Amino acid sequence: MSTVTRAYLDQRLAAAKRCSREAAMAGAKAAAVATVAAAVPTLASVRMLPWARAHLNPTGQALIISTVAGMAYFIVADKTILSMARKHSFDDAPDHLKNTSFQMAGGPGLSLGSIVGYVC
Numbered sequence: 306m307s308t309v310t311r312a313y314l315d316q317r318l319a320a321a322k323r324c325s326r327e328a329a330m331a332g333a334k335a336a337a338v339a340t341v342a343a344a345v346p347t348l349a350s351v352r353m354l355p356w357a358r359a360h361l362n363p364t365g366q367a368l369i370i371s372t373v374a375g376m377a378y379f380i381v382a383d384k385t386i387l388s389m390a391r392k393h394s395f396d397d398a399p400d401h402l403k404n405t406s407f408q409m410a411g412g413p414g415l416s417l418g419s420i421v422g423y424v425c
Contacts, residue, residue: 320393324385324386324389324390324393325386327385327389328381328382328383328385328386328389329382331381331382331385332377332378332379332381332382332385333378334381335377335378335380335381336374336375336377336378336381337374338377339373339374339376339377339378340370340373340374342373343369343370343373343374344370347361347366347369347370348366351366
C-alpha cells in the first residue's frame with residue numbers, strides 16, 4: 306500500500322487550480338464572443354422588425370443576450386475541464402491502460418476515431 310505525500314497533494318491541488326483558472330478564462334472568452342454574437346442580431350431585429358419591436362422589451366432583449374452568454378460560459382468551461390482531466394488522467398496511468406485501441410482476433414487495432422469516422 307502506498308502512502309500519499311504532502312508534496313503529491315500540493316502538486317495535485319496546484320494542477321486543479323490551474324485547470325479551473327484556465328477553464329474560467331476560456332469560458333469568459335466564449336461568453337464575450339457569444340454576447341456580441343447574440344446582441345447584434347437581437348438589437349438589430351428590434352430596430353427593423355415590427356413584431357420584435359412590439360414583443361421584445363429591453364428586459365426580454367437582455368434576457369436573450371445574457372442567456373446565450375451564460376450558456377456559452379458554462380459549456381466551454383465544462384468542456385475545458387473535461388478535456389484537461391482526460392488528458393491528465395493518462396499521465397499517471399500504466400502503459401497497458403494507455404492503449405485504447407480495440408484489438409480484433411488476428412487483425413489490426415481499431416481505434417475509436419476510425420470507428421466514429423466509419424459510422425458517421
